[in-house]
Amino acid sequence: MAYPPDPYWKIEVIHDDVKRGKFKSAIFDFDGTLSLIREGWQGVMIPYFVEVLKETPLAEDEESIEKCVTDFVDLLTGKQTIYQAIQLAEEVKKRGGVPLDPLEYKREYNRRLMERIRHRIEGLKSGKIAPEDMVVPGTFELLTALKERGLVLYLASGTDEPYVLDEARSLGIDVFFDGIYGAQDQYKLFSKAKVIQHMIEKHHLSGDELLGFGDGFVEIENVKSAGGLAVGVASDEVRRAGINQWKRNRLINAGADIIIPDYRKTQDIIDYLFPT
Structure with a gap:
């Protein structure tokens, strides 16, 4: 779908010395990174x-x-x-x-x-609400583009797993992911770091083959600790356009390699991640 233009949209490169182009798998946070269902939590x-x-x-x-x-x-x-x-x-x-x-x-x-x-x-x-109205702009386009490049995608959220599964299905984005993980009542059984370790072991990934997208501190820090490239998504969940400065500053402090406001310029993101 076509999104309203955002004159301030850009990829802000924080670290330009990271390896790009070899990615085989990507991990996404859910709330605020893909889904806007819980906006205002x-x-x-x-x-x-x-x-x-x-x-x-x-x-x-x-x-x-x-x-x-x-x-x-x-x-x-x-x-x-x-x-x-x-x-x-x-x-x-x-x-x-x-x-x-x-x-x-x-x-x-x-x-x-x-x-x-x-x-x-x-x-x-x-069907009264379109899925496109409840996701960060460009979500479907980006997930499609990454799958077309052969990446294996995972979703990991701090929200309880039954809610994540239900909400991902409601949005229709569950079909993109090989694994969807969320919080457990026995909370020590789950962490985003454990999901990343599972990805690395299952798919025999080296650090520069791992890609991560998130709007919070934890997932960025975990991806960087594993040697991957971390995309900080400083999404403005209310306006659905532009940068949330609080998120941006927090993501940079966490170690994000690049900052984007959303995915509406999917091709620009793909071109950056997979330079020719």
């Missing part, structure tokens, strides 16, 4: 966590609590949701409270988030 998690901490015996003023919560939610973005819930439990203890099991915090957050996004999933399944 921070607006559910942060108020909920603030609400919990305000009820503790030694709670400070609301502004201080909100800053604390925002800082640790941002820091842990990209990891499984349970890690944010674990940190919430620690913050409850610090303020003289008795925390719930972190799984209970995670489940309540998921319940609240589903109230916010259920209409999007139902709209996709009923």
Whole structure:
């Protein structure tokens, strides 16, 4: 499909000394990198966590609590949701409270988030919402182009696996991936680093044959640790155009090799990754 032009779209090269052109496999983050179904999730998690901490015996003023919560939610973005819930439990203890099991915090957050996004999933399944309206622009074109080049694609998300599978199917992007992985209640069984290791072992990859796409710290750091090229997707999930500067700065700090706002210029991305 044709996307509205973005006069500010460009590939920002951060590290120009990485090897390109030999990629055999790519790993994608899900939320914010491909899917926009969960856009606005921070607006559910942060108020909920603030609400919990305000009820503790030694709670400070609301502004201080909100800053604390925002800082640790941002820091842990990209990891499984349970890690944010674990940190919430620690913050409850610090303020003289008795925390719930972190799984209970995670489940309540998921319940609240589903109230916010259920209409999007139902709209996709009923056909009232077009999949193209719920993905980062150019998603289908990029995934198609990478598959046509013979790459094996994987999806790994910090969101619980049943949700990831359902939402990927609802968007119609599940067909592009050889493996789709998400968070588990037994959270130590899953990590994006473990998925990358599985890819390397299964497909006998060297570092310069691995490609990664993500809008968060964790997946960029994991791809770079494995020797791959990391594409930082600084997507503006609300406007669906332009760069989210907060994401951009965070992605650069994580080690991203290039920064893009989305995939609407698929051919430019392919030409960069596979120079002739």
